[in-house]
Amino acid sequence: xxxxxxxxxxxxxxxxxxxxxxxxxxxxxxxxxxxxxxxxxxxxxxxxxxxxxxxxxxxxxxxxxxxxxxxxxxxxxxxxxxxxxxxxxxxxxxxxxxxxxxxxxxxxxxxxxxxxxxxxxxxxxxxxxxxxxxxxxxxxxxxxxxxxxxxxxxxxxxxxxxxxxxxxxxxxxxxxxxxxxxxxxxxxxxxxxxxxxxxxxxxxxxxxxxxxxxxxxxxxxxxxxxxxxxxxxxxxxxxxxxxxxxxxxxxxxxxxxxxxxxxxxxxxxxxxxxxxxxxxxxxxxxxxxxxxxxxxxxxxxxxxxxxxxxxxxxxxxxxxxxxxxxxxxxxxxxxxxxxxxxxxxxxxxxxxxxxxxxxxxxxxxxxxxxxxxxxxxxxxxxxxxxxxxxxxxxxxxxxxxxxxxxxxxxxxxxxxxxxxxxxxxxxxxxxxxxxxxxxxxxxxxxxxxxxxxxxxxxxxxxxxxxxxxxxxxxxxxxxxxxxxxxxxxxxxxxxxxxxxxxxxxxxxxxxxxxxxxxxxxxxxxxxxxxxxxxxxxxxxxxxxxxxxxxxxxxxxxxxxxxxxxxxxxxxxxxxxxxxxxxxxxxxxxxxxxxxxx
Numbered sequence: 001x002x003x004x005x006x007x008x009x010x011x012x013x014x015x016x017x018x019x020x021x022x023x024x025x026x027x028x029x030x031x032x033x034x035x036x037x038x039x040x041x042x043x044x045x046x047x048x049x050x051x052x053x054x055x056x057x058x059x060x061x062x063x064x065x066x067x068x069x070x071x072x073x074x075x076x077x078x079x080x081x082x083x084x085x086x087x088x089x090x091x092x093x094x095x096x097x098x099x100x101x102x103x104x105x106x107x108x109x110x111x112x113x114x115x116x117x118x119x120x121x122x123x124x125x126x127x128x129x130x131x132x133x134x135x136x137x138x139x140x141x142x143x144x145x146x147x148x149x150x151x152x153x154x155x156x157x158x159x160x161x162x163x164x165x166x167x168x169x170x171x172x173x174x175x176x177x178x179x180x181x182x183x184x185x186x187x188x189x190x191x192x193x194x195x196x197x198x199x200x201x202x203x204x205x206x207x208x209x210x211x212x213x214x215x216x217x218x219x220x221x222x223x224x225x226x227x228x229x230x231x232x233x234x235x236x237x238x239x240x241x242x243x244x245x246x247x248x249x250x251x252x253x254x255x256x257x258x259x260x261x262x263x264x265x266x267x268x269x270x271x272x273x274x275x276x277x278x279x280x281x282x283x284x285x286x287x288x289x290x291x292x293x294x295x296x297x298x299x300x301x302x303x304x305x306x307x308x309x310x311x312x313x314x315x316x317x318x319x320x321x322x323x324x325x326x327x328x329x330x331x332x333x334x335x336x337x338x339x340x341x342x343x344x345x346x347x348x349x350x351x352x353x354x355x356x357x358x359x360x361x362x363x364x365x366x367x368x369x370x371x372x373x374x375x376x377x378x379x380x381x382x383x384x385x386x387x388x389x390x391x392x393x394x395x396x397x398x399x400x401x402x403x404x405x406x407x408x409x410x411x412x413x414x415x416x417x418x419x420x421x422x423x424x425x426x427x428x429x430x431x432x433x434x435x436x437x438x439x440x441x442x443x444x445x446x447x448x449x450x451x452x453x454x455x456x457x458x459x460x461x462x463x464x465x466x467x468x469x470x471x472x473x474x475x476x477x478x479x480x481x482x483x484x485x486x487x488x489x490x491x492x493x494x495x496x497x498x499x500x501x502x503x504x505x506x507x508x509x510x511x512x513x514x515x516x517x518x519x520x521x522x523x524x525x526x527x528x529x530x531x532x533x534x535x536x537x538x539x540x541x542x543x544x545x546x547x548x549x550x551x552x553x554x555x556x557x558x559x560x561x562x563x564x565x566x567x568x569x570x571x572x573x574x575x576x577x578x579x580x581x582x583x584x585x586x587x588x589x590x591x592x593x594x595x596x597x
Contacts, residue, residue, distance in 0.1 A: 139201045139243050143267060145230055147192035147238025156295025159275045161191030163292065165282040166259045168252060169200040171487035174224045176284040176464070178490060182233035182530040183288040190291060192276070194238035196263050197229060198255040201244045233533045240267060247391065253403045254390060261387035264380050271376060278321045279379050281372040285464040285482055287526055292371065292460050294320055301457060303423035303437060306364055315419050323375040328368035330420040330433055335362030337405045346392040347413055354412040365417040366408035371424050371461070378416055385410035426459050426519060428466035429473060429512040435459035439518050445505040447521035462519055470517035471508040476553060478504055480520045484551040484578035489531055492539035495548035495574065496528045498582055550582045557582065561589060
C-alpha cells in the first residue's frame with residue numbers, strides 16, 4: 001500500500017534540494033510496459049501472419065466501395081471508398097488479432113471536416129498495406145485500427161490535433177488506457193487519438209520482475225489479447241502496434257521514446273494525410289476532465305507562472321503550439337540534468353547546445369512532462385533524439401525519470417524551448433505548479449456525482465500519479481492508487497469500486513486532504529462509469545455491477561484468500577493483494593469453498 005510512484009529527482013542531492021525548495025509535487029511514472037501476447041511467440045507468428053494476409057485480401061476485394069492506391073508509381077488513381085466488412089477471426093481456444101464485434105480499417109469520414117490548416121475533404125485514405133507491416137521476424141506492426149474523427153459538431157481541432165499515448169500490452173496498463181480513451185469520449189474531445197502499444201511480442205515479460213515494479217505481480221503482468229486491445233467505449237480511437245524494443249523488458253520506460261519515434265517514422269504519412277500539424281503526448285494514467293484544444297482558448301483557464309507570458313518568442317495564444325515552440329505541463333524536474341549528467345557523452349557532441357545550458361535556463365524551458373504538445377515537424381526530430389539519448393542516460397543512471405531527462409536534453413539540443421504552463425493537470429496535493437488554484441475555488445462538491453457548478457474551473461486532466469487519501473491525507477481511510485486497482489476491473493464478472501461517502505470532500509480535515517478527496521472522488525466515479533459502459537457494450541451475456549471492491553492500504557478482510565490462485569480455486573474469486581470485497585456476508589467465501597466439495 002505504499003506510495004510507489006511519487007517522482008523524485010535523479011539529480012542527486014542538488015536535484016532533491018531544488019525540488020524541496022519549489023514545493024512542487026513530483027508526479028509519478030508510468031506503470032511498466034513491454035509485454036507479449038501469447039499468440040505471437042515463434043510458433044504463432046506464421047499463422048498470425050497468414051490470417052492477417054488472408055484478411056487483407058478479403059478486405060481489398062470485398063465490401064462496398066474503397067479507395068485503392070495503385071502500387072505502380074506510373075499510375076495512382078483513387079476509387080470510391082468502401083466500408084470494409086469485419087472478419088470473424090476468433091477461433092476456439094485461440095486469440096484473434098481483431099475483435100469480432102468491431103470493424104477494422106474503417107477509414108475516417110473526413111468529408112465534412114475542415115480546419116485552418118487543411119481541408120480534409122477528398123483526402124485519399126491509406127491502403128491496408130501502407131498501414132500494417134510484417135517485420136522480418138514475423139512481428140506485426142502498424143495501425144491495426146485507424147483513428148477517426150468523432151461524429152458531431154466539428155471544431156478547429158479536427159484535422160489539426162492528434163493525441164497519442166504509449167502503453168504496454170499488459171492488463172495493468174489496459175484498464176488505464178481504456179479510462180483515458182473513454183473519458184476523452186465522455187468530455188467530447190475533438191481531433192483524433194491513437195493508443196500506441198508496445199511489448200505485445202514479448203511473452204516472457206509476463207514473468208520478468210524488476211526493482212521499479214509499481215503494481216503487484218499476477219494478472220496485471222499478463223498480456224492483453226489483441227482482440228481486447230481493439231475494444232473501447234470510444235469507437236473512434238486508433239490502435240497502433242510497435243515492435244519490441246531492446247532493454248524494455250527490464251526497463252519498460254524505454255518503450256515510450258522508442259515507440260513514439262517508431263510511430264513518427266512509420267505513421268507520419270497518416271497524420272499528414274489528414275492535415276494534422278499538432279501532436280499531443282499523454283501518459284496512459286491520464287483522465288480527461290475537459291477537452292484539450294488547439295483551436296479554442298479562454299485566458300481564464302490558463303495558469304502561467306515564472307514569466308512564461310513575457311518570454312521571447314512566446315506563443316499567441318499562449319497555449320497554442322507553433323513550429324519551433326512546443327507547449328507542455330510544468331513538472332518538478334527543475335534543471336537538475338545540467339549538473340547531474342555528463343551531457344556531452346549523451347549528445348555525442350561537446351559543442352551541442354545542451355552543453356551550454358544553465359540550470360536556470362533548463363528550469364524555465366525544459367522542466368516539462370505530459371501533456372507535451374509539439375508541431376509534427378518538431379516531434380519528428382525530437383522523437384529521434386529522444387530515443388537515441390534514452391539508453392545513454394540509462395548508462396549513467398538507471399532511474400524512472402530517465403525518459404524525462406532524455407526528453408529535456410534532446411529538446412535543449414534542438415532548441416525546442418517549451419512554453420511551460422501549470423493548468424493542464426493535478427496529480428497530488430500542492431500549492432504551485434499545477435491547477436490547484438482551480439479546484440481550491442470550489443465551494444460545493446459531491447463525491448458520488450462530481451460536477452462543476454457555474455463558475456467552477458477544471459484542469460484538463462487528472463494524472464493518477466500518487467496515493468490519494470482522505471479525509472486524512474496521511475491515513476485515509478479512503479484512498480485511490482492505480483497500483484491497487486484490480487487489473488481485471490473491466491472483466492464482465494468483476495465488481496465495481498465501492499463508492500466513497502458523498503461528503504468525503506466536505507469532511508476532509510485540511511487543504512491537502514480536500515485536494516486528495518477531490519481527485520480521489522473524480523477518479524473513482526469516472527472509473528465506475530467507464531467500467532459500466534464498457535461492460536454494457538462488450539458483455540452481452542450480463543455482467544457484475546455491484547460496488548464491492550474497496551481499495552485499501554492493508555487488508556482487514558479477505559486475508560485468507562490467495563490472490564495468485566484465484567483463477568484456479570472458486571474460493572479465491574475476487575481476491576486481490578491491495579483491495580478487498582465489502583458489502584457481502586462475512587462467510588461468502590466459505591460458501592464458495594463449500595460449493596466445490
